Amino acid sequence: MLFVWDQSYDTGIEEIDRDHRGLVKLINDLYEAMQDGSGGALLLPIFSALKHYTETHFDREERFIVDCDAPDQERHFQEHKQMMAKLADLESRHRQGEAAISLQTLTFLRDWLKNHICIVDQAVADHVREKSPG
Ligand SMILES: [Fe+2]
Numbered sequence: 001m002l003f004v005w006d007q008s009y010d011t012g013i014e015e016i017d018r019d020h021r022g023l024v025k026l027i028n029d030l031y032e033a034m035q036d037g038s039g040g041a042l043l044l045p046i047f048s049a050l051k052h053y054t055e056t057h058f059d060r061e062e063r064f065i066v067d068c069d070a071p072d073q074e075r076h077f078q079e080h081k082q083m084m085a086k087l088a089d090l091e092s093r094h095r096q097g098e099a100a101i102s103l104q105t106l107t108f109l110r111d112w113l114k115n116h117i118c119i120v121d122q123a124v125a126d127h128v129r130e131k132s133p134g
């Protein structure tokens with residue numbers, strides 16, 4: 001397993017946590033498909049699912065952020081955009097057979113997700129808690 005979930009990553013916002021766990025699972029699936037040498041055939045659908053799931057999650061989360069009037073929205077959305085661009089680039093390169101999904105790429109995705117969830121998304125959760133204490 002590449003990414004082991006820790007309870008401390010939970011934001012306490014149910015729908016967002018569900019998405020985050022789903023994303024972590026997809027990254028682990030991708031890692032395992034890569035490890036057992038399944039190659040492109042299995043990697044590509046998982047990769048597409050990861051891209052689709054990320055997009056769906058960002059949409060949902062951004063709507064939530066706007067609704068609860070969280071701070072630093074632009075910077076947060078910018079991080080989402082950068083991640084989508086990175087995934088789109090990786091997918092097209094992979095489709096063209098230019099680049100295999102390397103361990104380095106997976107490590108990058110994992111670290112990005114972990115940092116983003118722990119810092120940027122947690123800040124949204126802090127804001128929600130401050131607004132409605134208890
Ligand atoms: Fe986010």
Ligand SMILES: [Fe+2]
Nearest residue numbers: 020061117121
């Ligand atoms: Fe998120």
